[in-house]
Amino acid sequence: MDPRTLLSTDHECQVKHIAGGCYYHFGVTDALMTELNSACDLNELIDTLTLHVNIDGLPLSRSSAVHLWPILGRIKELGNSNVFLIGLYSGTSKPSSVHEYLKEFVDELKVVIQEGLHFNGKHYKIAAPEAFICDAPERAFLKCVMGHSGYNGCECCIQTGVYVSGRMTYPDLTAELRTDSQFEEMVDEDHHTGVSPLKDLGVGLVTSFVLDYMHLVCLGAVRKLLYLWIKGPMKCRVSASVLSLVSQQMASLRLNIPKTFSRKPRSLFEVAMWKATEFRLFLLYTGPIVLRKNVPHNLYKHFMLLSVARRILLSPDLCLEFCEYANQLLQVFVENSAKIYGPEFIVYNVHGLIHLAQDARKCGPLDQISIRKLK
Ligand SMILES: [Zn+2]
Known part of the structure; x- marks a missing residue:
């Protein structure tokens, strides 16, 4: 009837109920191993793998309010790296808590960064993600900062926006640039809405969030x-x-x-x-x-x-x-x-x-x- 019958594949999936929806964690380690297994152009000189991460919401269908919020990754060092799924959240709205949403991802990645990965008799170091590639609302959500229409919404420089004709504008082109250490110390209090769970990964919360x-x-x-x-x-x-x-x-x-x-x-x-x-x-x-x-x-x-x-x-x-x-x-x-x-x-x-x-x-x-x- 179906390959699943032959392989006795589980019909049920143990999802966790978090942040107002359901979440399943596929895992960083499993995804990296699968990716390395299928890599045909793995350069022997490569001993460190760097992740690029993408998080974005997408509707499941036009006739329902259910959205999926996948955590996706790819390996920078593999030119043709597939995009792989690390975790998947499903709900009728955005996860109500970024801390709950990212908990398993952050917890596992911390261990992977610390211990590295063994594959085919070789030990690979796993670097902290180099880039989080998301649109502006997702960046604000993950970093716990003001949105792009807020007075202190620019993620790269410290300036107070000016409201012109019903729009928030950022006219200063020479404002002081934000730095990772200033961000960590929350120097610009008006920019932050909380403490990002990604802080635990040791990534630069300014420099690792690239503008798309x-x-x-x-x-x-x-x-x-x-x-x-x-x-x-x-x-x-x-x-x-x-x-x-x-x-x-x-x-x-x-x-x-x-x-x-x-x-x-x-x-x-x-x-x-x-x-x-x-x-x-x-x-x-x-x-x-x-x-x-x-x-x-x-x-x-x-x-x-x-x-x-x-x-x-x-x-x-x-x-x-x-x-x-x-x-x-x-x-x-x-x-x-x-x-x-x-x-x-x-x-x-x-x-x-x-x-x-x-x-x-x-x-x-x-x-x-x-x-x-x-x-
Ligand atoms: Zn700016």
Whole structure:
């Protein structure tokens, strides 16, 4: 009837009832062993394994309120590492306690970091996770800090946000940067909402929480720019005739987009339906062509600051050598954003761009630490 009949697989799973839902812990050790077993490109020189961790909620179906909150991992040193499941929470809302939700994960990982792992006669050290790759609400949840719309919401620098036109903005581009030790000592009291359970792992709660460029750039700054051009205040808008011309040129590129891109370019007037990958295609490839000579020169130059900076930070060849240059481009982009589009444009996602280069400096090309890599 089924392989489960033959193998007498358990039909029941011992879940724990925690934080308002159910949780099952698959285990870090088991996941790492399975991953090492299936690794065909395991370099003999590797003796330390580093985890990248992703936590995010996803609906189980459209017709129910039940959500899953998996704890996912991958091994940085294995180029083609699979994404594996460490723990799985299910409930009708977010776990009510981050301490209960992460308890088994933290407890087990502490032991694994301390003792390492034996595989095929070799001892591997397990480093504390290098990067937690999550979107902004999850980062705030895991770190126990203010959300991205709070006055002290920037995770990388110490500044009090300013409320402009109903939006929280972070206008200061030179504010003092947060450090792991300051975070641990809770120097900026207004930033914290509690003590994170991840503190026990010895990870840097500032430097290990990378900003996800998919949300920050693709679904953040680029989408915001296009919305302003299409339906923003009059001072930000691009004329309908120019938008039509740009859309036509994008449609004409459809035949020339290689199959490696999952989606073809489409009209700017359909931007509400664009996926993150379409914003990426626009920012890096089609935008620089179709906007040139069409949109006003100052808008084009401003757009290109972001495009070139992203190109550098995503490229394994350029990322480290030109990281500081990309950082300068992003600083100028954000500075000029306020001049062109007004101070209300410098919301969390746009302000966060000035902190992106430091993640690339630590972890390498941003594609390696993107949520896209973990989906
Ligand atoms: Zn900041």
